[in-house]
Amino acid sequence: MEDRGKNPMGTKMLNYQLKEEEVVAEIQELNAQMVGLQFPDGLRVHATGLARKIEKETGATTLISGDSCYGACDLSDRSMEGLVDVLIHWGHTALPLDYRVPVLFVEAYSTMEVFGSVKKALKFIEDYETIGLVTTTQHLHLLDDLAKYLEENGKKVQMGVGKGTLRGQVLGCNFSSASGLRADAFLYIGSGNFHPLGLKLSTNKPVIIADPYMNEARIIDEFTDRILRKRFAKITLSAGAKSFGIIVSSKEGQMRLEMAKSLKKLIQDQDREAYLILLDNIRPDLLMAFRDSDVFVVTACPRIAIDDDQIYEKPLITPYELEIALGIRDWEDYQLDEIIYE
Ligand code: SF4
Structure with missing residues (x-):
């Protein structure tokens, strides 16, 4: 593109x-x-x-x-x-x-060296024949060399172009480069756990992290279980809520007003209250004025509800989590919120 x-x-x-x-x-x-x-x-x-x-x-x-x-x-x-x-x-x-x-x-x-962590990741992928390779923007230039290295170690490598993302690239809100691949497992090159968590929930495949910043390799399963337990606790709390604040971002790339309006309708259809709240940056002090709201639904960056929930007094949940709380989506169909550009 x-x-x-x-x-x-x-x-x-x-x-x-x-x-x-x-x-x-x-x-x-x-x-x-x-x-x-x-x-x-x-x-x-x-x-x-x-x-x-x-x-x-x-x-x-x-x-x-x-x-x-x-x-x-x-x-x-x-x-x-x-x-x-x-x-x-x-x-x-x-x-x-x-x-x-x-x-x-x-x-x-x-310019960080990444091959040390990828070498360590080999033991985690030894049982898988085809590996989906993904990373964030700062390591994209290494993907071809990394694919060659994996092929030299007996693997078949797949990389996909996403909707709004480059070949092999994932964002914290967009895993579409991985979702169409027929890989046995995914190898994520980068730091942190959020991107691999999204990858895991989006593909339902094993995800291995080669983290050059920690110079280590690890799997995401334990972290995924911990996050899911926390998210289900938030959803359970939200299920009995009477009033919802639905946060709409004024940032152009995070603005999902139509989604927010349809969520408001879903809530009102159950005789509960919902208000749309427009914010640029979302911060705990800015939400304090909305005392009547029991729960905030974040239609802005999907990372906010997952990454920052511990700093908010009231539960912050994603649109999919709201649907589970309202009883119109099954728990088994839990997925991470994504912003995909068609
Ligand atoms: S919405 Fe959030 S995860 Fe997506 S690109 Fe923006 S900051 Fe990153």
């Missing part, structure tokens, strides 16, 4: 390739005078260094977004509309959204 943004290749800076030479060349070619810069939280420490280089070498003025950014669902294009000629966004790949300003996506590949 070439309209997903240009992906210049390039130079190395600390743990990431930030491709500054290519970014400078692109700004010069566009003759941009005002340039927006946006980073995920972990990369924003590079902002002023990159701004200095861009201003010196192109003569453009830069405008750095200081807000948190968690994905391409959360671009500064709306706040920078009319202010910049181009927005440079590091760290994520484009989603099929109508961005309001021209956006140059810079994938910011990690």
Whole structure:
């Protein structure tokens, strides 16, 4: 999908390739005078260094977004509309959204060594013939080498292109690159447990993690069981709720107003109350005013209800979890919420 943004290749800076030479060349070619810069939280420490280089070498003025950014669902294009000629966004790949300003996506590949953890993962996949290979944006450039390594170790490797994601890429809310594959098991390259959890629940196949940050390999089963127990406790609490706050995100890539409206109707059909609440960033202090709501249903980023539930006083649940709480979806049909772009 070439309209997903240009992906210049390039130079190395600390743990990431930030491709500054290519970014400078692109700004010069566009003759941009005002340039927006946006980073995920972990990369924003590079902002002023990159701004200095861009201003010196192109003569453009830069405008750095200081807000948190968690994905391409959360671009500064709306706040920078009319202010910049181009927005440079590091760290994520484009989603099929109508961005309001021209956006140059810079994938910011990690330079971390990953093969040590993949080698450790071999013992976990020895019983499986065909392996589905997936990772997050920062390791995408290694997929072909990783596939070759697995093939040299006797495996057949499958990688899929998702809806709104690149070959082998998963997001925290989108596992579509894996769901069509006929793999015996999946090998996830990356840190954390959330992506493998989603992969497990979405494919129902064994999932092995090769984690280069911990230099270890592990399986996701125990973590999955722990999370499911917690989620079922939240669903049980929600089943008796009388009033629901349904959170709608104002971020373009997380906005699911039509879904929120249909959830409101499902709730009202059972003679219970439901209100739609529009939020940009979702925080416990912002929900405190809604004292009447027993439960909050999050139609924004699916990670919020799962990752952050312990910091909220009231239960936060996903749309699928609401359906189980209302008795219109079976417990056996539990699945993680995804935002899939058609
Ligand atoms: S909705 Fe959440 S998981 Fe999906 S891309 Fe945005 S921040 Fe990531």
